[in-house]
Amino acid sequence: MPIKVRCKECSTVMAVPDKAAGRAVKCKSCGGRVPVPNPAARKAKASRSAQGAAGSEAAKSRPAKKRPVKKRRPRPAAEPSFDDFGDSDDLFGGLDLGRAEHADQRVCPGCASPVDEDDIECPKCGVNIETGALSEKQRVRIARKGPPPEEFYSKALPNAWKFLMNHKSWAVKTGLNWGISVAMVILAAFVLNWYIDGRIRELVDTAEGPVEITDSYVLIKPTDNGDILYDGVKYGTGSTRLDANKQLILPPPRIAAMTSPPAIFWTFIFVIFTLGCGGWAWTLADKIVHLTMSGEKKIKRFAGDMFGNMTKGFTTIFWPIVLMYPVIWIPVAMHFSGVGDVACIATFATLMLIPYMVFLAPAMVHMSQPYTYRAWLINWMAKDWVNTLVPSMYVSVLFFFLVLMIPLGIAIGIAVGWNQFTDFYTNQIELPALNAMFGYTAEDADSSWMFAFTRMPLLFTVAALTCTTLGMLLAFPSILMMRVFGLFGLYFKPDLSLCAEQTPLAPAGFGPRFLAIQVDLIISAGIGLACYLGSGYAAGLVGHLYNSPQIAAIARWVIFGGALAGILGFYFSRWESGAGRATLGKWTFGMIVLRDNNEPMDTNLALKRAAASLISVLSLGMTFIMCAFHPEHRAVHDTLTKTKVVWRGDENL
Template sequence: MTIKVRCKACETVLNVSDQAAGKVVKCKQCGERVRVPVPKGDRAASKTRPSEVEQAESNSGDALESLDLRSMEDTKRKVCPGCAKPVDFDAVECPKCGVTIATGALSERQRIRYERKGPPPEEFYKAIWSNGWKFLKKHWGYGVRTAMIWSMTLSMSLTCLYSLNYYVKARTAELQDSAKADITNISISGNVLKVIVPKEKGSKVVYDNTYYTAAGSTIVLRAPHVQPWFEPPSAFWIFLTVVFQLGFGGWAWTLAITITKLTMAGEKRIKRFPVDFFGNLTMGFRFYVWPALLLTPFLWISGVVGVFSPIASGIVTGVLMLIPLLVLPAAVIHMTQNYQYRGWLLWWMAKDFFKTIGPSMYIFMLNIFMVFLVPLGVAITMLVAGRQIIASLMAREAAFLLWAKANIMDMGEGNFQFLFYQMPLVFTFCFLVFFIICGLMSFPAVFMMRVVGLYGVYFKPDLSLVNEFPDLESAGFGPRFLAFQIDMIIVSMLTCVGAFIGTLFGLLFTFYGWSAAGVLQVIVQIGVSLLLSGFYFASMEAGASRATLGKASIGLMALRDDNKPMARQQAFSRTASAFVTYLTLNIGFLMCFFRADKKALHDLMSKSKVVWRGEEN
């Protein structure tokens, strides 16, 4: 009688004799050991029972003998030999650790990535085209939005300038007519107008609807072509022009920083963010101030050349503006970091530029031909034929006004015609022209913003980025110089306030007929400006922030030598010491560049220091 048994390894059916029942036989097909079962009818006839030890040994051996190690591998899944993470069957490299699946070692590309902590730089030139184009296709709406915002801000800015020009011309003509009405007692010399009241009792002189009755007095005023610039309407239109210009630059800077940040973070889409008008104004301030601060060491060249030729000065300034454009990629990357002061300093930007001169020049050429080619063409056209174009536009404006008077409503020749006809006409024309120009610029601009982000991804190890502040370590010359430049903007505003107050006192001195009114006005202006500036520095450095706005924006603060906050008296002493340092032609400030403790002359005189703020509780 034969017994049929199936081999578990190869599924082969074996026919064995019943004498092998309960024993283990070898499979003829695969060589594995197979246990032959005992037929049911013969199990009861078995009288002998193996001992527990023999049975345990038999079971243990049988379990290992029947184990097929070749079937232990999971053929349905593939794992990385480096990190044992599951990978796709068609994967060449592990997405987790970068190990080549076939060899279990890092490829040359991954080795360079690990050494640089970034992708190989030679892949940058190829990656920007496919990556940038895909990004632009997904975010074409931002190109449209950028064109709309740029067109709107530029049109409003130019309309405000047109309104300013209209007011100045109209007001100048009005003042000149008023002066011509009494040429005997009113004279104009350069930028000065003098009103001389006769000595006879009861005499009076009328100018600009104002009666001057102080007999024998001489009143010095601004000339008719100067006075309109100092009046509230001019200040209003100038303010609006600046605001809309800041909005133009602010949107460009905000969008560039946003796209660069998400590119360096490995994200593929811009998260929806609202258009913050006041935030854009702040970023617009950076847009215009950054190149000015960057070129501070060279701006004196334009000033010197301007003494001899204003045209040559403009050409020199235009050439100098190429420097910010060359270092723009590195600067934008710095602006995305926690601490950005190196992006404002020329020597750090020059260092990063020369380290990445290849990609920086490549991006520079792309910016010239893709973004700035259209505005450069428009600018050259206006330089060559600007007068003819403006004359043609003015003639067409006059023709439109005649048509509007005949067919719509005659508003006269005054302000109503300007408000209802001229301003809307200028704005509409400017918007249509700027929308075409900005539409040709906005889409390449979004593409180039993505390219700058990829520049940060591929060349971040080569840039001198700062993400940590050493706690309470003395700050060097570079950060302090940058903070000083920012504070000078605040001081210039305080100087304007001082000039305004001095002008009021000058009018008061003139009203009382003081002969030295002009000199006293200048003295008051200088004195008030110095007092306001000194109070600004002292109160801010003795306050809760322990820093001026310039220092606080960079991450610096002023402390005593023992790392304690300064009292107000010491803060005023420090400010006075800084004024003494000015008298050394700023040589005392350069001391912090050479000293090991990085102290300037006024730091030593006031027993204080400027340190990094670091992380505070």
């Protein structure tokens, strides 16, 4: 009668022949050793136990008799054998333990996973089924320490779509942000156009007397016959503003209108909201790329303040300019060579688009790292682009058709047909709407009151509705592409020359220092423009005080030079000797300035270093280029002041 046994390892129940009683068999599922009980032995043991119990009762009635106890040597247990089973029809009949395994299922020798008969390599661990060793392809794959790159093309879009569906609220926020920002940009552009045209007509129409107005200058030369009226000011032969030749040269009407306070204000509004639109996109993309490469699934703790992220908007404009620095001067040279303005603008726009069409994917990955300077250098971007040629082109094509094509087409259409666009809005939208609400006519177009209280609100409303709708349609594919950029960095990180850390106090090279100078030059240019405009007003007061145009001209350049040197000296010396130990440009790319003994500079030394850096300006940058060949990357002004520019370390980022 068969005996039922249960395997303790896998709980499989088996029926074994009674010949196996008291032995052990091999489990048919897991191959483990399963002991088989012997029912006959149990009965005999139970009978002996009963007899022993009866004998013990009888022994209690007799006096105890001590007998010597003999210790028996234990007999070794016999190994179980199935030879006694013979030709039994049972499952375990004639079972050979040495060859008892499942012959119908192949397993990987590396990870013991089931594999198919046709598999040469294990699909799970990549081990060769026959040899048990990794192939060269699998060794390279494991050495990359990341997901297999060939999976990027099949998983990028599905993963990005799933991410987009989980972040629809961020797409809505992005669309609203872009819609309002672009509406404000359009409003500022229309106000500027209306104000400048009106101001030019006012200057020309109100001029009285012999005033020579050209596109380059306005010449006022009073005569003895009477006074001249221009811009509300009378100029007679005794005017203190006339030079030695009894004449006065003023800026042309267009320049005068563009530099007036209202024009400056609306230009500021135009720039701020342009930066806000691009800054939001760049900041959000940086966040999504970073969390994707970190393995996170949701956006957390992201500052969605539009104004707080406007500083990132400078990256949108200056990144392509700095990246294409060696060739960005081509349209400038074309302009001075007599080439038409349309060709120069088209060349400049093409050079600005190249980084977004070619290098955007690797650049976005670099921008998400603690050190971003390599994203600004064409040599590093070209190297990364070559190393990831196929995926970079794949991402670029996706970016063009999903994101860039629509706004680029709209921008080109508006630029080509600007007059038709403004005529359509004025005649087909603005005039009928305002006429129905306020009785507005075309004669009211020049009225400041009507423009401020009717035309501007209507324009903003129409622009906000239109741009928000377009922004929503553009925001969803943009969020999707931001995720694709992050997946690009995740799959091809070993092929990108990322800089996630720097040795603290290690010398900074020529490339990062060159980028820092570009940022400081932009700041210096803004300071210089403010000083130039301020010196003009100050020089006018000096000329009026001494009643001498010659003194006024000299005073303007003296005031301009002194103010510029003082403010720039304060900027460089105070910032490099302060708590940050770096100018804004150096701090942006993670560098600081220290003494040779790694101590911070004091204000006097920082001021001397700023003065010594003028050598680089006078030598047209030749003394600065020397830091590319110096073993510690020091320029001449570093050596003269015994200072150095080093990386500040990851702990301060």
